[in-house]
Amino acid sequence: MALEDTRLPVTLLTGFLGAGKTTLLKHLISDPQAGRVVVIMNEFGDVALDHDLIEEATEETVLLPSGCLCCAILGDLATTLGTLEAKRAAGDLHFDRVIIETSGIADPGPIIHTLAADRQIAQTFRLDGVVTLADAATGIKTLDQQPEAVLQVAMDDVLILSKTDLVDDFDLIRFEKRLAGINTTARRIRSSHAELPRGALFGLSAMRLGVTHAEIDAWLGDMPDAIQHEPLAGLSGLKATVSAPLAFNAMPSVAQGRHDHRITSASIEVAEPIPATVFDFWLNTLIALRGPNVLRIKGILHVEGAAYPFVIHGVQHIFDAPVPLKNWSSPDTTSRVVVIARDMEEADLTASLNMLLSRPPKSAPGHDLASGMMVETLEMPF
Incomplete structure (x- = not known):
């Protein structure tokens, strides 16, 4: 317990x-x-x-x-x-x-x-x-x-x-x-006069022990409508979802006052367990290359080999310790990750998240997967 x-x-x-x-x-x-x-x-x-x-x-x-x-x-x-x-x-x-x-x-x-x-x-x-x-x-x-x-x-x-x-x-x-x-x-x-239901603004974070799956769902928000992608090499049965495209460009054509065009969000669902090496490489590389651009990352993960899910949360390059849950609330063990960033192309952010769909190749005898092969196989899109 x-x-x-x-x-x-x-x-x-x-x-x-x-x-x-x-x-x-x-x-x-x-x-x-x-x-x-x-x-x-x-x-x-x-x-x-x-x-x-x-x-x-x-x-x-x-x-x-x-x-x-x-x-x-x-x-x-x-x-x-x-x-x-x-x-x-x-x-x-x-x-x-x-x-x-x-x-x-x-x-x-x-x-x-x-x-x-x-x-x-x-x-x-x-x-x-x-x-x-x-x-x-x-x-x-x-x-x-x-x-x-x-x-x-x-x-x-x-x-x-x-x-x-x-x-x-x-x-x-x-x-x-x-x-x-x-x-x-x-x-x-x-709200018309800042009046709210009792308790509406407390117990918001899923980064606490004893959090329920319903609270995690509310914390992550509604996932956007699913967009089916062509299966990546060697994959089947996986789907990814991303938010509706935002008018975000490196050099916006809109009026300079539209600061929100610098903000991009993307999300993904991964039906199969995510290898820890894949997630670590994705996160470490994203933070190393674009840490200051990452406003928030939050999600629930089904890590390959783990008997229970983990809840994650980070702001820029600072992350809370992952919170383990006792179990999954249903047979659905899909991982969900949401990223909100600024000054990043939405397509690049989505392509980055799609790395979580990848699977590392089999390690050759005597070859340490984490020491080199992962870097050769998975590349950041920016």
């Missing part, structure tokens, strides 16, 4: 300027499922005003120095989390969850990186999910003008559309299609 993951969950709350994060934060900290909460706030401008708006809550609020959280020295975040944990261990603070509210113009990547890369922090805290709040009334303009907003959408787990009562159905659907083109896996929730 798997041990329980006792690390404290961290919810990263980000979103467009003026989208209503402070209002949403008030709902979050009053949600009974949140437990006892510590909030780390960092916002440009009227920090004191935002503090006044939430100090009515009984939870403790921690304010960092003014300035963008992810643009400031990341040691500030690590130090703050370390201090909170020290006070908790000493009995001076009691909390079950941390919510980090970022600036409206913050790239969430460096914050996620800190949570995963700082070993001391990672021993105590784990990322539970990225929640992005998008203003439906001004969202398209924000995506055109703020590249950070595009990154927020690309890296989130749940996307909340606020102020939906201020736009008509046509504009709302157009905005949702724009968002879906950036992130195919995020769950989208419409």
Whole structure:
């Protein structure tokens, strides 16, 4: 039986300027499922005003120095989390969850990186999910003008559309299609006044022991419609699926304001077990060549020879330790991998994922497969 993951969950709350994060934060900290909460706030401008708006809550609020959280020295975040944990261990603070509210113009990547890369922090805290709040009334303009907003959408787990009562159905659907083109896996929730069902924004990550297969499916999102490929040499019965082509080129012909045309997503399903050497070569080569371009990788893997599946998650070149599940929930043991990247051709990203369909050749006597033959057989498309 798997041990329980006792690390404290961290919810990263980000979103467009003026989208209503402070209002949403008030709902979050009053949600009974949140437990006892510590909030780390960092916002440009009227920090004191935002503090006044939430100090009515009984939870403790921690304010960092003014300035963008992810643009400031990341040691500030690590130090703050370390201090909170020290006070908790000493009995001076009691909390079950941390919510980090970022600036409206913050790239969430460096914050996620800190949570995963700082070993001391990672021993105590784990990322539970990225929640992005998008203003439906001004969202398209924000995506055109703020590249950070595009990154927020690309890296989130749940996307909340606020102020939906201020736009008509046509504009709302157009905005949702724009968002879906950036992130195919995020769950989208419409909200007029940042009001959400209880618990809707907690328990988002599949990177925890005891996670259910239903939670993994929700985390990975709906796979796009299957596109059948010609069988690769020596393969049969395998299928791959990729997202609908995005208008993404190395030199976009669209207006420079369309930052989301730099974002590409692709996904794949592999019906047969994946040899560990194939997956390791694919991942190591992708990260070595395009690590900074990879925004998120997540998936569930059926590794050849393993009796149970593994859940994987990474941001750029930083990966959480794979989480083993007790078993498969059904006879279907298909592996699913999703990649969201920037400044990569969609065809190249898909071709890269198709490497997971490959099978290494038989090793000749005395020849180490991992030391050379794999590299000779599988080549990255970029």
